[in-house]
Amino acid sequence: MKLRAVFRPKTLCVIGVSQYNPLSPGTVIYQKNLHEMEVEVFGVNPRGGKIDDREIYKSVSDVPKDIDLAVICIHAEAVNGVMEECGEVGVKGVVVVSGGFAEIGGEGVERQNQLVKIARKYDMAVIGPNCVGVYSPPYVDTFFLPSERLVTPPPGNVAVISQSGGVLVDQFFSKYTERKIGVSVAVSIGNKAVVDENVLLDYFKNDPKTKLITLYIEGFREKEGALFLRKAAECFEKKPVLVFRAGKSDYGRRATVSHTGSVMTATNVASAAFRQWGVIEAESEYEIITFSKVLSFKLPSIKNGDVAILTISGGHGVLCADLCAQYGLRLVEFTEEEQEEMRRLLNPSAAPIASLKNPIDLTGSLMDNDVEKIADYLMKNEKVEALILLMLPYPPTISMQLGRRTANIVRKYRKPVVAYVPWLPKYSMIVEGFELNGVPVAHTVEEAVQMIKALKLKGEAEMRINRTLSYERFSS
Amino acid sequence: MKLRAVFRPKTLCVIGVSQYNPLSPGTVIYQKNLHEMEVEVFGVNPRGGKIDDREIYKSVSDVPKDIDLAVICIHAEAVNGVMEECGEVGVKGVVVVSGGFAEIGGEGVERQNQLVKIARKYDMAVIGPNCVGVYSPPYVDTFFLPSERLVTPPPGNVAVISQSGGVLVDQFFSKYTERKIGVSVAVSIGNKAVVDENVLLDYFKNDPKTKLITLYIEGFREKEGALFLRKAAECFEKKPVLVFRAGKSDYGRRATVSHTGSVMTATNVASAAFRQWGVIEAESEYEIITFSKVLSFKLPSIKNGDVAILTISGGHGVLCADLCAQYGLRLVEFTEEEQEEMRRLLNPSAAPIASLKNPIDLTGSLMDNDVEKIADYLMKNEKVEALILLMLPYPPTISMQLGRRTANIVRKYRKPVVAYVPWLPKYSMIVEGFELNGVPVAHTVEEAVQMIKALKLKGEAEMRINRTLSYERFSS
Numbered sequence: 001m002k003l004r005a006v007f008r009p010k011t012l013c014v015i016g017v018s019q020y021n022p023l024s025p026g027t028v029i030y031q032k033n034l035h036e037m038e039v040e041v042f043g044v045n046p047r048g049g050k051i052d053d054r055e056i057y058k059s060v061s062d063v064p065k066d067i068d069l070a071v072i073c074i075h076a077e078a079v080n081g082v083m084e085e086c087g088e089v090g091v092k093g094v095v096v097v098s099g100g101f102a103e104i105g106g107e108g109v110e111r112q113n114q115l116v117k118i119a120r121k122y123d124m125a126v127i128g129p130n131c132v133g134v135y136s137p138p139y140v141d142t143f144f145l146p147s148e149r150l151v152t153p154p155p156g157n158v159a160v161i162s163q164s165g166g167v168l169v170d171q172f173f174s175k176y177t178e179r180k181i182g183v184s185v186a187v188s189i190g191n192k193a194v195v196d197e198n199v200l201l202d203y204f205k206n207d208p209k210t211k212l213i214t215l216y217i218e219g220f221r222e223k224e225g226a227l228f229l230r231k232a233a234e235c236f237e238k239k240p241v242l243v244f245r246a247g248k249s250d251y252g253r254r255a256t257v258s259h260t261g262s263v264m265t266a267t268n269v270a271s272a273a274f275r276q277w278g279v280i281e282a283e284s285e286y287e288i289i290t291f292s293k294v295l296s297f298k299l300p301s302i303k304n305g306d307v308a309i310l311t312i313s314g315g316h317g318v319l320c321a322d323l324c325a326q327y328g329l330r331l332v333e334f335t336e337e338e339q340e341e342m343r344r345l346l347n348p349s350a351a352p353i354a355s356l357k358n359p360i361d362l363t364g365s366l367m368d369n370d371v372e373k374i375a376d377y378l379m380k381n382e383k384v385e386a387l388i389l390l391m392l393p394y395p396p397t398i399s400m401q402l403g404r405r406t407a408n409i410v411r412k413y414r415k416p417v418v419a420y421v422p423w424l425p426k427y428s429m430i431v432e433g434f435e436l437n438g439v440p441v442a443h444t445v446e447e448a449v450q451m452i453k454a455l456k457l458k459g460e461a462e463m464r465i466n467r468t469l470s471y472e473r474f475s476s
Numbered sequence: 477m478k479l480r481a482v483f484r485p486k487t488l489c490v491i492g493v494s495q496y497n498p499l500s501p502g503t504v505i506y507q508k509n510l511h512e513m514e515v516e517v518f519g520v521n522p523r524g525g526k527i528d529d530r531e532i533y534k535s536v537s538d539v540p541k542d543i544d545l546a547v548i549c550i551h552a553e554a555v556n557g558v559m560e561e562c563g564e565v566g567v568k569g570v571v572v573v574s575g576g577f578a579e580i581g582g583e584g585v586e587r588q589n590q591l592v593k594i595a596r597k598y599d600m601a602v603i604g605p606n607c608v609g610v611y612s613p614p615y616v617d618t619f620f621l622p623s624e625r626l627v628t629p630p631p632g633n634v635a636v637i638s639q640s641g642g643v644l645v646d647q648f649f650s651k652y653t654e655r656k657i658g659v660s661v662a663v664s665i666g667n668k669a670v671v672d673e674n675v676l677l678d679y680f681k682n683d684p685k686t687k688l689i690t691l692y693i694e695g696f697r698e699k700e701g702a703l704f705l706r707k708a709a710e711c712f713e714k715k716p717v718l719v720f721r722a723g724k725s726d727y728g729r730r731a732t733v734s735h736t737g738s739v740m741t742a743t744n745v746a747s748a749a750f751r752q753w754g755v756i757e758a759e760s761e762y763e764i765i766t767f768s769k770v771l772s773f774k775l776p777s778i779k780n781g782d783v784a785i786l787t788i789s790g791g792h793g794v795l796c797a798d799l800c801a802q803y804g805l806r807l808v809e810f811t812e813e814e815q816e817e818m819r820r821l822l823n824p825s826a827a828p829i830a831s832l833k834n835p836i837d838l839t840g841s842l843m844d845n846d847v848e849k850i851a852d853y854l855m856k857n858e859k860v861e862a863l864i865l866l867m868l869p870y871p872p873t874i875s876m877q878l879g880r881r882t883a884n885i886v887r888k889y890r891k892p893v894v895a896y897v898p899w900l901p902k903y904s905m906i907v908e909g910f911e912l913n914g915v916p917v918a919h920t921v922e923e924a925v926q927m928i929k930a931l932k933l934k935g936e937a938e939m940r941i942n943r944t945l946s947y948e949r950f951s952s
Contacts, residue, residue, distance in 0.1 A: 023872040023873055099829045099839065100828070100829060104829070144840070145840070145870040145871060145872070146872050148902075149869065149870045149871075149872065149902075150870060151898075151900060162791070163791070164789065164790060164791025164792075164794070165789070165791070165840075166788065166789020166790065166791045166792050166840075166868055166870075167789065167791035167792065167795070168791075169868075170789065170792070170868055170870070170898055171791075171792075171795075174898045174900065216791065218791070218794055246794040246795050246798055247794050247797075247798065249797065249798045249801030251797035251798065251800055251801045251807050252794050252795075252797040252798035252801065254797070254833065255790070255794040255797040255833075255835050255837075284922065285795060285920060285921060285922055286762075286920070286922070313640065313641070313642020313643065313646065314640060314642065314731070315638070315639070315640025315641070315643035315644075315647075315692065315694070315722065316640075316642055316643065316646070316647075317731050318640070318694055318722045318723050318728050318731040318732050319643070319647075319722050319761060321723075321725065321727035321728040321730070321731045322722055322723065322724050322725045322727065322728035324725075324727055325725030325726065325728065326725065331727050353575050353576060353580070357731075359731050361731075363575065364620070364641075364642075392642055392645075392646050393625065394621040394625045394626060394642075394645055394646070395621060395625075396499040396504065396621070396622050396625065397499055422627075422650045424627060424650065426624075426625075444761055444762070445761060446760065446761055446762070
C-alpha cells in the first residue's frame with residue numbers, strides 16, 4: 001500500500017468542500033491545508049463554484065494534477081461512488097472522514113464491505129471511515145477541526161495511532177503539549193476498514209523520525225489481535241510500542257460498539273499477551289501521557305526497580321514512598337555507614353536535621369550543591385538502579401541553576417533519573433534545565449513514580465521479547 | 477486556647493531575625509508580614525541591630541507592645557528558654573518553626589515534652605514545632621518561604637490542615653491554585669505537640685469563612701485517632717471533613733517517623749472507621765484536589781451513583797464508561813423510547829449519527845443547543861442521579877457560550893452536574909461559564925468521575941453520620 005502518499009502527499013484533493021458553509025468539515029480541511037501545510041490543495045463539489053476566488057472542481061477527474069491523497073467528507077451513501085472515481089483516476093491514498101459505516105450496524109456494515117472491495121481493487125491506502133485521519137507536519141493535516149481550536153504538540157519523535165479522533169486531539173495533542181511531548185505523525189484510524197494498526201506498525205517501524213509508537217485501542221477484530229502482537233514485537237527491536245486500551249469494562253465495551261463498530265474487544269488479547277510480546281501497556285489516561293514522556297527520552301531501562309528518593313520536603317518523601325510501594329518498586333536501604341558518608345557531604349545547616357534513610361530528606365535548609373553532591377553519591381552507589389528527585393524550589397537558598405547543574409552531574413552515569421518540580425511558569429528555568437539535559441520532569445509525585453514504572457516495564461519487555469523471538473525462531 | 481490570637485493576631489513578634497542574612501527563615505517571615513500582611517510586626521535577636529532602618533529588639537520583653545503571636549525560628553536548644561520568656565510577657569500564641577524535636581528522637585523527645593509543659597503552664601496555643609505554621613490572610617503568614625516563590629491560592633472557603641509544610645505549600649497551594657480552589661486558612665501543624673488536628677477541628681467548625689475542612693495526615697498518636705473521629709463527626713453536621721492520609725505502606729510508615737515523629741500511624745484508624753464517622757477519604761494526591769474542588773461547590777450529594785454521560789467524543793465516552801465501572805458508579809440504561817425522544821431533540825446533522833445509549837455521544841456534528849436540550853432532558857429523567865458532561869469544544873459549531881448556557885439550564889434542577897473541558901486558555905470562557913454558574917470543571921476525564929465519587933461518598937457519609945450519632949445519643 002502507498003502509505004507514503006498518505007503521510008507525505010504532494011497533492012491533496014478535498015471532496016466535499018462548500019462555498020457557503022465555512023464550518024463544514026471539507027471546507028475546514030481545504031482551508032487549513034491551503035494556508036498552513038505544504039501540500040498542494042484542490043477542492044471538489046459537484047456543484048462547482050469558488051472559495052476565496054479559487055475554483056472548486058466538479059469531480060475528481062476534473063482536477064488538473066495527479067492526486068496523491070483524497071479526503072472524502074460527504075454523506076455516507078455517496079462515498080463508495082466517489083471511491084470508485086478516485087480509483088479510476090489513480091488516487092493513491094484516501095481518508096474517509098464520513099461516518100455511517102460499520103459503527104451504525106445494518107446497511108452501514110454492507111457499505112463498509114463495499115468500500116474495502118473498492119480499495120483493494122485499486123490498491124488504495126484508505127484511512128477510516130469515521131475518522132479525522134492524518135496529521136503529518138509539515139505536509140498534510142486532514143483533521144476537520146480548525147487548527148486554532150486545537151493544540152498542536154511540538155515536533156518530536158512520538159508517532160500516535162488512535163481509534164478515536166477525539167482522544168487523539170485531546171488526550172494526546174492537548175495533554176502532550178502540556179507535558180512538552182513531541183509528535184512525529186498522528187493517525188486517527190476510525191473503523192480501520194483497510195489501514196489498521198498492523199499496517200501502520202509496519203510503516204512506522206521504518207520511519208526514521210519516529211522513536212516511540214503509541215496507540216489508543218478500543219478493540220481488535222478476529223485475527224487482528226494475534227497479528228498485532230507479532231508486528232509489535234518486530235517493532236520493539238527498533239523502538240518501543242506503547243498501548244492504552246479502553247473498553248475494558250462492560251460499560252466501556254458496550255460504548256465502543258456504537259463508537260467505532262469494533263466487533264471484538266481487546267479482552268481476548270489480554271495484558272499478559274501484550275507483556276509476552278514486548279508491548280508496554282499504560283493503565284490510565286495519566287499513565288499513557290507519563291509513559292509517552294519518559295520513553296521519548298533516552299533513558300536506560302531498569303530490571304528490579306530499586307529506587308532512591310531524594311527530597312526537599314519530608315511529606316513528599318512519604319507520598320513518594322507510598323507510591324513506590326503501590327507501583328511495585330523497592331526503596332534501597334542505606335547502611336548507617338552510607339548515611340554518615342552522605343551526611344558529611346552536606347552543608348552545616350542541613351547536616352544535623354537531614355534524614356538520610358530512603359527517602360533522603362534534605363529539608364528546607366538545603367542548598368543547590370547538597371542536591372548535586374548527594375545525587376552524585378547515589379549514582380555511584382551500586383544498590384541504586386534509579387533516582388527520583390523531588391525538587392520543590394520554595395526555599396530561598398535554591399537557585400534557578402538547580403535543574404541544569406544536577407542533570408549534568410547525573411547524566412555522567414548510565415542510570416535513569418527523573419524529577420518532580422512544581423510545573424509553574426516561575427520555575428520553568430529549573431524544569432527546562434532538567435529536561436534539556438536529559439532528565440524528564442513530572443507534574444506530580446505520582447507521575448515521577450509512573451516514569452520509573454515505565455522504565456521497569458521496558459526492561460521487562462526487553463527480556464521477554466528476546467525470549468519470545470528466540471523461541472519463535474527456534475520453532476520455525 | 478487562644479487560637480484567635482494565632483489566626484487573627486494584631487501584633488506579631490518574630491524571634492530569630494537576622495540583619496545579615498535576608499534568606500534566614502526569621503527574616504523572610506519578618507519582611508513578608510511587614511510588607512504583605514495586616515499584622516504589626518516586631519523583630520527579635522539577642523544581638524539587636526536593624527533591618528531596613530527598623531529596630532531589632534534584643535528580647536521579647538523589650539518589645540513595646542503586647543504580643544498576640546510569636547514566631548520562633550532559632551536553634552532547637554534555645555527554643556524552650558524563649559518559650560518561657562514568651563509565657564512570662566503574656567504572649568498568647570506561638571508558632572515554633574524550628575526542627576530538632578520529637579522527629580529526631582532521643583534528646584529531641586525530651587525537648588518537646590518540656591515545650592509542652594511550658595505551653596500548658598502559660599496556656600499558650602503553640603503550633604509545631606517543626607512546621608511552617610499559619611497562613612491566615614489578610615492577617616498573618618508565618619511560612620518561612622518567600623511569597624514570590626510560592627503560589628497563593630485564591631481566597632475561598634476551604635480550610636487546610638497539614639502535617640507537612642511542603643505538602644501544604646505544594647500539593648495544596650500550587651495544585652489548588654491550578655484548579656482555582658479557594659482557601660480560607662491554612663495551618664502546617666508539624667509535630668503537633670500542643671495544637672493538633674482535634675483542637676483545630678473545634679476551631680474551624682465555627683469559622684464562618686470555612687465551608688470545607690481538608691486534612692493531610694501522616695499519623696495519629698494514641699487516643700488522638702479516636703478523638704479525631706468524634707470531632708470530625710461533630711464538624712460534619714456543619715461542614716464536610718476531607719482527609720488524605722500518607723504513610724500507608726511500610727515504606728511510607730518508616731518515612732513518616734523521621735519526618736514528623738508520628739509514633740503511631742493511621743493504620744489503627746482504618747478507613748472503615750473514617751467512613752463510620754462521616755470522614756470523606758481521598759485515596760490519592762489527585763483525589764484530594766478533585767474532592768476539595770467539588771466539595772467547595774454547592775452541589776447536592778447522591779446516593780446510588782446512577783450516572784448519565786453526555787459526550788462530544790465517542791472515545792472520551794468509552795474512557796469515561798470504563799472509569800465509572802472502576803469507581804463503582806452505574807450507567808443509567810435508556811429505553812429505545814427514551815433514545816428516540818432524545819433523537820427528536822437533535823439538529824438534523826447530528827440526529828442520524830448520534831448514539832443515544834449511555835454514554836450519549838452527540839459526535840462532532842453537534843451544536844450548542846443539542847447539548848442544552850439533551851442536558852435538560854437528562855435532568856428531568858428520574859433515573860439519572862448525576863450528569864457528566866464531556867465537552868470538547870474542538871468542532872467549530874460549538875460557541876464560547878456553551879458553559880454558561882448549559883450551566884444555567886442544569887442548575888434549575890437539584891442534581892449534580894460536572895464537566896470535563898480541556899483546560900486551555902482559549903477555552904477559559906467555557907470553563908468560567910460553567911464554574912461561575914455552579915458546574916465544576918475537571919481537567920481530565922478521571923477527575924470528572926472522581927467528582928461524582930466524592931458526591932457519592934458525601935451522600936454515604938450523611939447517612940452514616942446520622943446513624944452513628946443517633947446511636948451515640950441513645951447509648952449515652
